[in-house]
Amino acid sequence: MSVDHQHTEGNSHHHHHGSTPHRTLPPGVTGLHTLPADHHDGPWDSMIVPPGTKERLLSTAVLVLRQGRLLTNLSGAPHGLIVLAGPPGTGKTTLAQGLAQAAALAVSKRGATTLVEVDPHAFPSDMLGESQRAVSKLFHDTLPEIAARRPHTVVLIDEVEALAVRRSSASFETNPVDVHRATDAVLAGLDALRAKCPHVVLIVTTNFLQAVDEAVLSRADLVLTTELPNAETIEGIVRGSLEELAGQWQEVRPLAKDKALHAEMASLLVGLDGRRVRKTMLSALASRTEVAMEPGLVTADDLRRAAQFASDTGALF
Ligand SMILES: Nc1ncnc2c1ncn2[C@@H]1O[C@H](COP(=O)(O)OP(=O)(O)OP(=O)(O)O)[C@@H](O)[C@H]1O
Ligand SMILES: [Mg+2]
Numbered sequence: 001m002s003v004d005h006q007h008t009e010g011n012s013h014h015h016h017h018g019s020t021p022h023r024t025l026p027p028g029v030t031g032l033h034t035l036p037a038d039h040h041d042g043p044w045d046s047m048i049v050p051p052g053t054k055e056r057l058l059s060t061a062v063l064v065l066r067q068g069r070l071l072t073n074l075s076g077a078p079h080g081l082i083v084l085a086g087p088p089g090t091g092k093t094t095l096a097q098g099l100a101q102a103a104a105l106a107v108s109k110r111g112a113t114t115l116v117e118v119d120p121h122a123f124p125s126d127m128l129g130e131s132q133r134a135v136s137k138l139f140h141d142t143l144p145e146i147a148a149r150r151p152h153t154v155v156l157i158d159e160v161e162a163l164a165v166r167r168s169s170a171s172f173e174t175n176p177v178d179v180h181r182a183t184d185a186v187l188a189g190l191d192a193l194r195a196k197c198p199h200v201v202l203i204v205t206t207n208f209l210q211a212v213d214e215a216v217l218s219r220a221d222l223v224l225t226t227e228l229p230n231a232e233t234i235e236g237i238v239r240g241s242l243e244e245l246a247g248q249w250q251e252v253r254p255l256a257k258d259k260a261l262h263a264e265m266a267s268l269l270v271g272l273d274g275r276r277v278r279k280t281m282l283s284a285l286a287s288r289t290e291v292a293m294e295p296g297l298v299t300a301d302d303l304r305r306a307a308q309f310a311s312d313t314g315a316l317f
Helices: 038-046 053-071 092-106 130-147 170-174 176-196 214-218 231-248 250-257 259-269 274-285 289-293 300-314
Strands: 029-035 081-085 113-118 152-157 201-206 222-225
Touching (some): 029 092, 053 081, 092 201, 130 152, 231 250, 259 300, 274 300
Parallel strands (some): 152 201
Antiparallel strands (some): 029 113
């Protein structure tokens, strides 16, 4: 998690600072943050995506944040919904959080942005329509109340398939009644939120596009699919990770410039997701206690061995 919880307002587990009143977060909301925050830039910059991807994401968000109210007069007004879909470890959450920060930065001259994190697993699942009521409350009351506090609001729902299960899917048939109600509540909620707060941006992620209700996807202004990184992207992640290390330990600088090494590692790591690639870089530091004590001592051979090991064990997943 790259989100800095110092910016969490009213988290009941935190002691309050100064005169900040003690508040608990509304049901389903797991984080409230004020953006832009300087330390949020890194993840967005470190993501390697096809050319134009970041600009398209950013423009979609900025259009809704800035022009959402005016665009309601169009026949096909935006829903402010951005869907990021793709396999585990391909950067969906990182892009979603990075986008929130990048968009907040872009509109910061016009005021601050609230980032609202919603946990789709926090809603009760039972047969009494409780989850339906909770979801309705989120979209009809909670989010509009939060959105009223600042000029811009971005809502993040990670793993949205937990909330908006595709009604035509097999898993739906095993638990039809309540799931149906919850998905209906999400749809009604999206429409209600658009009517009340046309300038709110909703970024949702899913591992599995096929599990998300079609009517929800139909409301998306942008559906972006993330892919497993190719060799070139892996080279970039390896280089970027080494540059980050070099920022901390100067001695790593030559390794960060060794293009042949990056290519060699990428050829071993191809097939792994971006998260596994980053873990491989860490595992090189953990391969010898000496290096763990003094990461500047890491060698090209440590890195090669870590990549070889990741490549051998990667087949296990
Ligand atoms: N294309 C990429 N470029 C740079 N870093 C990447 C890329 N893809 C993944 N990563 C890195 O992998 C890590 C995991 O990414 P993230 O948590 O955003 O993935 P995710 O798609 O949300 O995974 P999950 O579905 O398991 O939640 C992050 O550290 C991220 O920086
Ligand atoms: Mg994720």
